[in-house]
Amino acid sequence: MFKSVLVIGHFRGIRLEVHISWLIIFALLLTTMSAGFQNQYPEWTITTAVTTALVTALLFFSSIVAHELGHSLVAIRRGVLVTAITLFIFGGVAQMTRDPDKADDEFWIAIAGPIVSFLLAGAFGLLAALTSHWYQPVPVALGWLSTINLLVAIFNLIPGFPLDGGRVLRAVVWKLTGNARKANETAFASGKLVAYGLFGLAVWNMVGGNLVGGLWIMLIAWFLLNMTQAQGRMYMLRERLAGVRARDLAEADVPLVDAQRPVEVWLSQDVLPSGRRAFLVGSDTSHVVGLVSLSDARRVEQAQWPGTRVADIMTPVDKLYHVAPGAKADEILQLLNEHGLNQIPVMENGHVSGWIDRQRLLRTIEIHLEVKR
Helix, strand or coil, rough: CCCCEEEEEEEECEEEEEECCHHHHHHHHHHHHHHHHHHCCCCCCHHHHHHCCCCCCHHHHHHHHHHHHHHHHHHHCCCCCEEEEEECCCEEEEECCCCCCHHHHHHHHHHHHHHHHHHHHHHHHHHHHHHCCCCCHHHHHHHHHHHHHHHHHHHHHHCCCCCCHHHHHHHHHHHCCCCCHHHHHHHHHHHHHHHHHHHHHHHHHHHHHHHHHHHHHHHHHHHHHHHHHHHHHHHHHHHHHCCCCCCCCCCCCCCCEECCCEHHHHHHHHHHHCCEEEEEEEEECCCEEEEEHHHHHHCCCCCCCCCCHHHHHHHHHHHHHHHHCCCEEEHHHHHHHCCCCCCCEEECCCEEEEEEHHHHHHHHHHHHHHHCC
């Protein structure tokens, strides 16, 4: 099966990955830089130009990772879980499981990335000056890295959401007014304004003959506009679901299976007829001992299903993620996304009062949104 991302490592529990689209910008940057170095320094051999461009490009994308790690480490320090950092065609993004709860947290998480880029710009600039009399490709590469990191920092501070500057703007408005809703509306409006401004700049460049530059600016504008609109929809979703709780979303008919039931029997007599992929394990909702899913069965060879009990492959109840009846709908969505869950029981004091699966949750949310239009 084709995968759109490639995991290249981990750092402090954060998954580092490259999206397939990153290969496009990497190839383009490598080609452009190689040609640029050859034109600017005709005395360089092709090998020198290409090698310098390759090393510089790799260091540039390492700088982007460092920028995103700045966001991520501050976020983790302030209680916001970060699952991954992804490099893609427009740079990089830190995947956070939720937005910060306080304006101060939002500000420091947002500003951390540009601070890292400013520091990198200064460090590369200093190294370029110190190595100015060395082998020429070294200070040239370091000088380019200093300039590009400075541009990354400045560009990200443009006050248009979802750029870092837009998030800083949201934090400032939030802090000054104490109104998170007003802060979000201001940030989303700024994002659209910047995107439309970039669209105008793109058209101006194309009319002026800079077709390639104009197309790139237009792509960036399109990306920013789509991100802003997506964030706006997510905020609207959370606002409309503010009064919806787990008890409103839960299915009362909880699927149960006995712990001693053979896996083969469970699959043939319970899973296939019902179409359910997961069951709670126990005699009744007051005595649940775990949860078993189809993916658990797949980890066992089919030949062993007749002699394997459900209890042998289930996740014990003390390791189960669950929610209380009063849990908010957006918190449930966050929990499902954060841990890759497809179902979650509603429990209180050891008693299961309901069952929420992802598909049912999404269908119910859709209905709630239609009713509240």
